[in-house]
Amino acid sequence: MFKKLFSHTAIYGLAPQVSKIAGIFALPIITKHLSEIDFGVYGVITAIAGSIAVLANLGLNVILSNSFFKSPGQYKWAWRQIYGFLILWNFPFSVLLGLLLYFFIPPEASKDSLGIIILNVLPIVFFGPTSIIGTMYYQLRQKPFQVAIRSAIFGFISVGLNVLFIAGFKMGYMGWFWSICISTMLNQLSYWWPLNRKLGFSPIFNFKLRYIKNSLKISLPTVPHYYSAYLLDTSDRAVMKVLDVNTGDIGKYNAAYTVANLIQKLGIAAGQALGPMLNQAYKNKNEKSARSLIFVLQAFFLALTFLLSIWLKEIFYFLIKNKELSRVYPLGIVIVMAYNYRPMYFGANYRLMYNEKTKVLLKVTFIAGIVNVILNFILIGFFGYKMAAFTTFIALLYMGYAGYFLKEYKETKVLNYYPLLWLSLTIILTFAAYFLVELALISKVLISFSMLLVILFVIRKIRLS
Numbered sequence: 001m002f003k004k005l006f007s008h009t010a011i012y013g014l015a016p017q018v019s020k021i022a023g024i025f026a027l028p029i030i031t032k033h034l035s036e037i038d039f040g041v042y043g044v045i046t047a048i049a050g051s052i053a054v055l056a057n058l059g060l061n062v063i064l065s066n067s068f069f070k071s072p073g074q075y076k077w078a079w080r081q082i083y084g085f086l087i088l089w090n091f092p093f094s095v096l097l098g099l100l101l102y103f104f105i106p107p108e109a110s111k112d113s114l115g116i117i118i119l120n121v122l123p124i125v126f127f128g129p130t131s132i133i134g135t136m137y138y139q140l141r142q143k144p145f146q147v148a149i150r151s152a153i154f155g156f157i158s159v160g161l162n163v164l165f166i167a168g169f170k171m172g173y174m175g176w177f178w179s180i181c182i183s184t185m186l187n188q189l190s191y192w193w194p195l196n197r198k199l200g201f202s203p204i205f206n207f208k209l210r211y212i213k214n215s216l217k218i219s220l221p222t223v224p225h226y227y228s229a230y231l232l233d234t235s236d237r238a239v240m241k242v243l244d245v246n247t248g249d250i251g252k253y254n255a256a257y258t259v260a261n262l263i264q265k266l267g268i269a270a271g272q273a274l275g276p277m278l279n280q281a282y283k284n285k286n287e288k289s290a291r292s293l294i295f296v297l298q299a300f301f302l303a304l305t306f307l308l309s310i311w312l313k314e315i316f317y318f319l320i321k322n323k324e325l326s327r328v329y330p331l332g333i334v335i336v337m338a339y340n341y342r343p344m345y346f347g348a349n350y351r352l353m354y355n356e357k358t359k360v361l362l363k364v365t366f367i368a369g370i371v372n373v374i375l376n377f378i379l380i381g382f383f384g385y386k387m388a389a390f391t392t393f394i395a396l397l398y399m400g401y402a403g404y405f406l407k408e409y410k411e412t413k414v415l416n417y418y419p420l421l422w423l424s425l426t427i428i429l430t431f432a433a434y435f436l437v438e439l440a441l442i443s444k445v446l447i448s449f450s451m452l453l454v455i456l457f458v459i460r461k462i463r464l465s
Helices: 002-033 034-050 061-070 077-102 107-127 131-142 144-168 173-198 209-219 223-234 235-240 247-256 259-282 285-310 314-321 331-355 359-363 365-383 386-405 421-434 441-464
Strands: none
Touching: 002 077, 002 331, 034 077, 034 107, 034 173, 034 235, 034 247, 061 077, 061 131, 061 209, 061 259, 061 314, 077 131, 077 209, 077 259, 107 173, 131 144, 131 173, 131 259, 144 173, 144 259, 209 223, 223 359, 235 247, 235 365, 235 386, 247 331, 247 386, 259 285, 259 331, 259 365, 285 314, 285 421, 285 441, 314 331, 331 359, 331 386, 331 421, 359 365, 365 386, 386 421, 421 441
8 A cells, every 4th residue: 555655656756756857957057048037927927827727627627536436337428528528618718818818927028928828828729628637547547657657758848848948049938838838738649549549538529518517516616625726836926926026036936936846746746646545445444544644645745845945055056057046945945844734635635525525625725825815915015025935834734734623524534633743743844944954064964864764763653553
């Protein structure tokens, strides 16, 4: 069980991370040709596009997952109808995205407005939900290699194109948009053939309207839940834009996310590996197994984020060849430590999803996102862009642990997950990392070695309990 958890997490996580790591080592090459404005424009456009990304599938991935486990003999028929519906829905969605981008593109990028809009819309218009459905199929079948090999290949293509367009053609921020568009469309195309021809998931366009309506009744309440990911991960740049924070400062904040983005992606990968295992454990009423999976993964994430944080000063100076941008590592520590909330988040919220208590998720995820936005508007306006890192930390920890205190969760729980203990450890280690990052190298080496020994002992004890 634990071997499968870490092997599947590694496959889902490390395959795309290999290309991400390559992208990190490409940073010293491309950052020589990028300014704070480039980082700022890219950050703003990403934030605005992300503001409605959740509407692309209307939360119907919940129906895809539940039908797979609960109706194994009929799920293909259900998936084909949802596939056809989402392809049609993606056309008005693309128009909405284009209009939103038009009104929020920074003045520094106004000359490239049409190009930015086209490059963001093309993958949606031509392939729609193909990669979403293909990825979910292989994830639920517990065939992570099919997902991972695509992530790795097209991740490397994206990195190569970044170097070509930014360092070679000196295209600045436009280099990012071109490389993302091309690599995304190629990735979508790689799913189209097996999904539509080999596996028989061709879309049904004359879908049963009643089935789609019933599905949307369950899925739409999850849209605010999934939207919280945007409110927590990306909306801060949009808020900065609304508050007229200069594009250079937005670029600094975007640079502070350099390592945190990797932890965020690893958390998503862990969720892809963990989800089917937890669902199977719930189905078999194996509560101890489910809790052990969460505990082992949480211990691993705590250790990883802490070790990265105490070395973040050196990491930033090595990777970012821009003195002004490399000095934002203290903000990076706060953001990196915030993203270790993910495993405990899975422990409460996956159970609520499995029991189709989707409406109650709003009390956790959407409230966390709204709190983050409100705090950003208040604190950034008074104290500057750096406060966004601290509001993100508060909101993510709320989202990770609030679910355990809901009445609906308590009605379904069997074992104690000790949320306050894990929350306290996160806060203590964050404060420690914020000061330990300034220690001499030898001290950091000793601390790192000690942490590795402790975490190996803890994980072994959890596995044997």
